[in-house]
Amino acid sequence: MSGRRVLLVRGNREFLLKPGETLESDLGVLELPEDVETGTTVETHLGEEYEVRRLRGPDLFDHLERTGAPMMPRDIGLVIGHTGVASDDRVLDAGTGTGVLAAYLGRLGVDVTTYERNAEFADVARENMELAGVSDNIDVRTGDLTEELDDLEETFDVVTLDTGDAAAVVEHAPELLEPGGFVATYTPFVESSRDCVEAAREAGLSEIETLETIQRQMDFDERGSRPSTAGVGHTGYLTFARFIPQLE
Amino acid sequence: MSGRRVLLVRGNREFLLKPGETLESDLGVLELPEDVETGTTVETHLGEEYEVRRLRGPDLFDHLERTGAPMMPRDIGLVIGHTGVASDDRVLDAGTGTGVLAAYLGRLGVDVTTYERNAEFADVARENMELAGVSDNIDVRTGDLTEELDDLEETFDVVTLDTGDAAAVVEHAPELLEPGGFVATYTPFVESSRDCVEAAREAGLSEIETLETIQRQMDFDERGSRPSTAGVGHTGYLTFARFIPQLE
């Protein structure tokens, strides 16, 4: 973890800093030692303390620059749970956006090649990967995956798609995936989910399913226990399919 | 991956084998070479082919021996998504059961110390970790975590609990967790979920929430698109809380 950014936290103040960097705030100047360790505290020149904490997945939502609505922790988790992705797996991703899915995967030791069509967003995503400390295993490429398919020579363990034309990539899943590998698409609409399912069927994929997830908080107070009266809305449908080559 | 078990697959037949092991089936005898590679095929002495595939997370549900209902991929994924656990994190787990959560975490490079009260189940879980190829980073201990708390000297990044008395461990979360770390409990009942929330509140934990997840499959056929008429039932409530020490 040496060289990785750490969180400096004090009450509501939170800063993501690299060892060796300097933080100037109303509480004074703080030079973060190169050998700082998480779980300790550091002091500004005015003697004000900050706690040094390891950056964790959910902190990414507060510290990455957003270029759109990032995928939620629940949907990221469901992609991981349903595909069973593992460390050292290779993931091909399209629709990088803010890059939270890629960062989560990178923090789990997964190698990710991710495509973002919008060059500006891709630049932000690269900075975000740097902030998240996962630049080494996330390769953010500027471009449209559907146009790059012919040039991809590797195969992948999992393909994750959060793009409007996900179905166009799903069609090519058998060429992109290792045997037994999964494609996962995140699509807000019924129509685009259906397109993915139809593309998966035509491509001969197996174990095709589209899941809709409704998640609610429970309220526990002195009056009793109940689901929250504040509902949680729809985010997106997750479609999974698996490439199972058939031996004759 | 050398030495790790691989899947031999042919149609509905699936075997989990170590390189060097021998498979005898109605299709003949097959000696799996020590240097077998996934993505290739191997032949029995009768010339019948099997595909060699990497074991993936969802395959665990077919190949691990069950000592009870294992946690579902969706709930495993939600634990990972909401805690943001990362490779090299240390997780303390109780209620090992079949060990699917531990195996998923192990496959993500997480170090897990997991307690199973039932000695027989713990033995099965150890074999399951061996099958899953994660024995190196999963330590299955026979015992009741609530009785071992005093002897634990380490701290953990995440504590995951799938036990009837999870609340009794949640109480001690501040001693068990690294700053910023999460406790996650999986409890089937409202009452046990509420106990966890109350224990988390008393322990001064932050960002406490209990989530209920309803997941449905979508049916897409020639008549149209709709949620499945076969409903998906309740599995368990997931409660998350975070240890945020407060500097004065």
Place this chain on the structure above:
Amino acid sequence: MSGRRVLLVRGNREFLLKPGETLESDLGVLELPEDVETGTTVETHLGEEYEVRRLRGPDLFDHLERTGAPMMPRDIGLVIGHTGVASDDRVLDAGTGTGVLAAYLGRLGVDVTTYERNAEFADVARENMELAGVSDNIDVRTGDLTEELDDLEETFDVVTLDTGDAAAVVEHAPELLEPGGFVATYTPFVESSRDCVEAAREAGLSEIETLETIQRQMDFDERGSRPSTAGVGHTGYLTFARFIPQLE
């Protein structure tokens, strides 16, 4: 209630009988007096007792002859709740089927004109209305409502549609409805629901909404409280729209 059928109940045996009719069963012969009252008991010639009970809405599901999957109590209730239909209202219905919705409405004093395309089903529905004791206010017509629209001279308070081509009737809602009246469609698929919404928009209807309802049972046992592990599947989408003529 004179002349209306009553339920004769004993344990699991249930018969729907008209005063004056005779019931022969293994418990003997029973002549139901013309002046039988609910809440009493009657005896067979062998002295075996039956309880006389009023037929209630949910009993219809056990005693009407089915010509397809009847609309469920929850969806019938939602149609009533969201349209606020009242006694003496006039309802135009299409897709009679078993006639459970019509019977429920009839039992609430609503006058229903209902169309069933399948002549055989329409006959069964007429018998069902007789059994339910609502023949006086339910007019089951054999025919396709979309072809009868021009001949309808009345207007209605509520139009309820449980047909594949509901949208084709929704288009005409302004000619069919009283000011402030509602159209309600029950459609299993997203596509047919969307068609109804689009027809409602084109027809200039107001307060258009499509609702999806997920209903689950709670399990309360000695271990605790939780939603049922047996999920409840999708039935249909309910779309409501209101005819609000605009004065210039």
Place this chain on the structure above:
Amino acid sequence: MSGRRVLLVRGNREFLLKPGETLESDLGVLELPEDVETGTTVETHLGEEYEVRRLRGPDLFDHLERTGAPMMPRDIGLVIGHTGVASDDRVLDAGTGTGVLAAYLGRLGVDVTTYERNAEFADVARENMELAGVSDNIDVRTGDLTEELDDLEETFDVVTLDTGDAAAVVEHAPELLEPGGFVATYTPFVESSRDCVEAAREAGLSEIETLETIQRQMDFDERGSRPSTAGVGHTGYLTFARFIPQLE
């Protein structure tokens, strides 16, 4: 319907008026004729038109005075659907509140005796029944039903409870209900729902079930179809049970 209030509507302006009453607004003075008919228009002395519309169930939510959160149309509908209440049925209700459930039932020809503990709320509820045109069949009584149980000499077809101590009435359901009749409780919390179920079990009721209802709107726009991203929260659990006396 003579003498019943009607809605005068023009754009967003809506007034609930009795035939013979006078409306003074910025559009002039309007004397509503005694023989006014719905579906027509009437003019102020300045020649400004209002549309005359029949009051419908959902209009009650805009025109009744609220003394708390009224039960929602969906929950009212579910009570009607699951109990199968019919015209001329007698309903015993407790926790009148705003009186929307009572008014809906009254509009369906049901006779309702409803108890409201808060005298001020009971007065408002009586006015609301007058506004809804259902004073004839709704008897709003000031008092706590649990204390009045001994004095009730009638029996009822359905008992509906929207009170904190609903379970205390459920216990007495067999004395209150006609054979085959239903008790329905609306309770926001798991604990109070469970209390009702346990009381129903102890009272020997049948067909006991607690239902939780999650309702979502669908969004249909040019991009596609999906459940609303604005979630709908929990309202209450509905518990139903039936009184089925057993002949020995």
